[in-house]
Amino acid sequence: TFISRLIAFVIRNRHSDSISQTMSYYPTSVPNGTDTNTHHSNGNHSTTASAAMTAVAAAAAVYGAAQNGICLRVDPNMEAKDFWRKYDITVHGKDAPLPLMSMHAFKWPQRIAEALETDQFTSPTPIQCQSWPIALEGRDLVGVAQTGSGKTLCYVLPAFVKILRDRPQRGPKCLILAPTRELAQQIQEVVRRYRFANNVCLYGGASRGPQMRQIREMNPQIIIATPGRMIDFVESRAIDIRAVDYLVLDEADRMLDMGFEPQLKKIIAQLPRERQTLMWSATWPKEVKALAAQYMKDYVQINVGGTEL
Incomplete structure (x- = not known):
């Protein structure tokens, strides 16, 4: 038959x-x-x-x-x-990678895979399913999503992959900028949980001396910072960020609302032109669009929910 x-x-x-x-x-x-x-x-x-x-x-x-x-x-x-429709996700960008539906679909380095298994991380959120293939491909990425969507791991795990894959270097490789001390500390908690990279958290409202000592003693691969404190360290030459090739702007809309645009531009001017940039925002106003247009190239944009792209 x-x-x-x-x-x-x-x-x-x-x-x-x-x-x-x-x-x-x-x-x-x-x-x-x-x-x-x-x-x-x-x-x-x-x-x-x-x-x-x-x-x-x-x-x-x-x-x-x-x-x-x-x-x-x-x-x-x-x-x-069907995945995009179910989770109300819109993706714009040339040759945008498709979402992967499970943790097993990702080829994580062994150390990361083992850590995720130990952490019993088996079910990625929709935004993680879509953003990881893009970030792991080395593409610039704009994500428009609300807090609580799991966006921190969207950029932290690809940062770990990049650090484990590339040769060790002097100076930080990844810079994560956040609008507030509280958010910066929350991000550091996620980074520290997996222990793949030396990291420091720099923010205002605290003594500069202990943060300076951490930078000197730890040789951090990842820096999490608020824009004001970060530009303070950069302009005083306390830290060299010229080797950073992975930049994250978390809650970019809030940073602009708080008046950090001049600091952001000064910081980005110190970074290599050949870098990967990931921007996350809860809203998509014209100011954030302009920032993306100025500092990102050929980026893929993900929208979760009804925010207009």
């Missing part, structure tokens, strides 16, 4: 390029020019019947195509489209 021949064909060719390409359910990116609002599926990966139907359909496509020497692929946007 046809089914018997189909099963035999799949088993016989299970390692072929045609099978592997057809069954590659998570391609790396949306094809250029694809409208992210045109494809969708039921999104239920765990349903055995659905998986079986998908497999049979894919195998049938391979079987028919193989007879003519043609290699086919499953529509790359079907699963992602």
Whole structure:
């Protein structure tokens, strides 16, 4: 029968390029020019019947195509489209990587994978599913999402990957700027939890001396800072940030509302032009848009919720 021949064909060719390409359910990116609002599926990966139907359909496509020497692929946007609609996510940007739906879909370095397993981190938030593929690809990223979406790990884990992958260097590699002392300290708590990088937290309203000693003694790879205290250390040459190639602006809208735009521009002027920049904001006013346009290149933008892009 046809089914018997189909099963035999799949088993016989299970390692072929045609099978592997057809069954590659998570391609790396949306094809250029694809409208992210045109494809969708039921999104239920765990349903055995659905998986079986998908497999049979894919195998049938391979079987028919193989007879003519043609290699086919499953529509790359079907699963992602349903994910975007379910979680009210909009993605804009050239060749934007598609979301990955589970922790197992990410190829974390072994140390990070083990730490996440120890921490029993098994279910990424929707914004993490979408932002990690972008950040890990080295792309600039704008994320518009409310507090509580899990955005801190969106940029902290890729920072760890970058630090573990690249050669050790003198001076910090990652700079995270936040509007308030409280947020800076919260970010440091997340960074410290995983213990992959020396880090310091710099903020005003506290003595400058102890923070200076931490910088000298720890040789931090990650600096978390408020803009005012950071520019103080930079202008006094207490810290050299010319090797920073991973910049995060968290709550960029609040930093601008608090009048930190001059400090942000002075800090960014000290950084290498060849860097990766990630900006997070709860809103998307024209001032934040202008900041992104001035200091980011070819960025992918993620919006969670109803904020207009």
